Amino acid sequence: MTDSVRQALAGIVGETAVLTKPGDCWPYGYDNSRRHALPHAVVFATTHDQVKQIVQLCYDQRINLIARGKGTGTTGATVPDRGGIVLSLERMDRIIEIDPANRIARVEPGVTNLALQQALEPHGFFWPPDPTSAAVCTIGGNLAYNSAGPRAVKYNTPRENTLGLRAVIGTGEEIRTGVITTKGVVGYDLTRLLIGSEGTLAIITEAVLKLTPLPEAKATVQATYEDMHAAARAVSAIMAQPITPCALEFMDGAAIAMVRSYSDLDLPDNVGALLMIEVDGPAHGLTESTASVIQAARVEGIVAIKTAENAAEVEKLWLTRKALSPALRNIAPKKINEDVVVPVSRIPDLISGLEALSQTFDIQIVNFGHAGNGNIHVNLLTDPNDRDMMQRAHQCLEQTFDLVLKLGGTLSGEHGVGLEKRDFVDREIEPTTLHLMNAIRKQFDPHGILNPGKALPEGGDTA
Structure with a gap:
């Protein structure tokens, strides 16, 4: 980076908000994918106007610019693999407004999911998206990935829970998208376009979020089954009845076996799959709602159903699921973790296919995730130091993706x-649609400076 560019950046954000020494920049070159690349500089913005000026500078100088929150993503989307400047938005952490009367909150991108939920709770509201990393991940990151978490089965994703955005496109110009009302059809829906675009179209500096009232009561149920196929039948039955659970999580037999090796479980030996179910809503009808879900869960192959009666029992029922992540970190710290989705009715076919792939490639596969919307976290347990195993794992992964697409996922x-996943995208999206997406990208970012090389396959850019 030239001295003139560094001085220009310092003039925008101040000397202490620009890092250029490799040792200082190093932590900002990674995310949770374990990929790493050293940026030329790291800049900390604190205002919308600063973001505008930084983007304008990078546009004029043809400098790559990668927006970053807390780096909790798992796909390398914030890794500066082509150099350039990392724009950290973690200091843009103001909750600008909470408006209970209109059920909205206006926030900057650096606000953490947890901080927002804590601020909303006294007002009787919450924002539905709740990724596993909610304690540290930022709202900007949630929007960049459309990250949802377990509650999406009932309350949907950030796309359905965001009304409008303020953002800066690749030319340094400001745009505002959406509305602050729950209805609005004027113009194209650029809000939903930007959400999930991974910082390749614009940098979000402010979001108007749609809030949901906190439920009066919640019930927690654990259902165990002989195998994953029985559990999958239960998921289909639960999702076919009128009461939608607010969480419907599953673990397959391999996941349960892994947790058994890590901690003591209060589960019979014949349990081959597990569902964690939460039902929420008005207190006066919760018992009936929970009974309806439990009845649907009683399919052939069920082992047991337990309902928590108090907070201690809730914690006990969730113990198995919560023990899985530490077990995976200890047993397979270098696992390949994918988050594929199939129609709920095709979950049994996916699980059967994954079992066959596990045997074919001699790769242990552990599955868990958000069963209510078919979002399955497929974990291939590998050893990066074993070249042959890694080759088999990548072949297994390719066939996993083919299987998912074959099932309509x-x-x-x-x-x-x-x-x-960039190089697999063209297996899911046909050439005409990809061409259109690249044309849209070029409209937002004519010089291709915003997070280049991410999200869409190489070689499809329009001239």
Whole structure:
């Protein structure tokens, strides 16, 4: 980076908000994909106007610019693999407004999901998206990936829970999208276009979020089954009855076996799959709603159903699911983790197919995730130091993607595309649509400076 560019950046944000020494920049070159690349500089913006000036400078100088929150993403979408400047938005962390009367909140992108939920709770509201990393991930990151979490089965994703955005496109110009009302059809829906675009179209500096009242009560149920096929039948039955659970999580037999090796479980030996179910709503009808869900869950192959009676029992029922992540970190710290989605009715076919692929390639596969919307986290347990195993794992992964698409699914539900899945996108999206997407991208970012090389396959850019 030239001294003149560094001085220009310092003039925008101040000397202490620009990092150029490799040691200082190093932590901002990674995300949770384990990929890493050293940026030429890291800049911390604190206002919308600063973001505008930074983008304008990069546009004029043809400098790559990669927006970043807390780096919790798993697909390499914030890794500066082509150099350039990392624009950290973590200091843009103001909750500008909470408006209970209109059920909206206006926030900057650096606000963490947890901080927002804590601020909303005294007003009796919450924002539905709740990724696993909610304690540290930012709203900007949630929007960039359309990250949802377990509650999406009932309350949907950030796209359905965001009314409008303020953003800066690749020329440094400001745009405002959407509305602050729950209805609005004037113009094209650029809000939903920007959400999930991974910083390749614009940098979001402000969001108007649609709030949901906190439920009066919640019930927690654990259902265990002989195998994943029985559990999948239960998922289909639960989702076919009128009461939609607010969480419907599953673990397959391999996941349960892994947790058994890591901690003591209060589960019979014949349990081959597990569903964690939460039902929420008005207190006066919760018992009937829970009973309806439990009845649907009683399919052939069920082992047991337990309902928590108090907070301690809720914690006990969730123990198995919560023990899975530590077990995976200890047993397979270098696992390949994908978040594919299939129609709920095709979950049994996916699980059967994954079992066959596991045997074919001699790769252990552990499955868990958000069963209510078919969002399955497929974990291939590998050893990066074993070249033969890694080759088999990547072949297994390619066939996993082919299987998902054959079943009418999609390659990513909430983790995004980034670098990890970029080269598989053209298996899901046909050439004409990809051409249109690249043309849209060029309209937003004529010089291609915003997070280049991410989200869409190489070689499809329009002239």
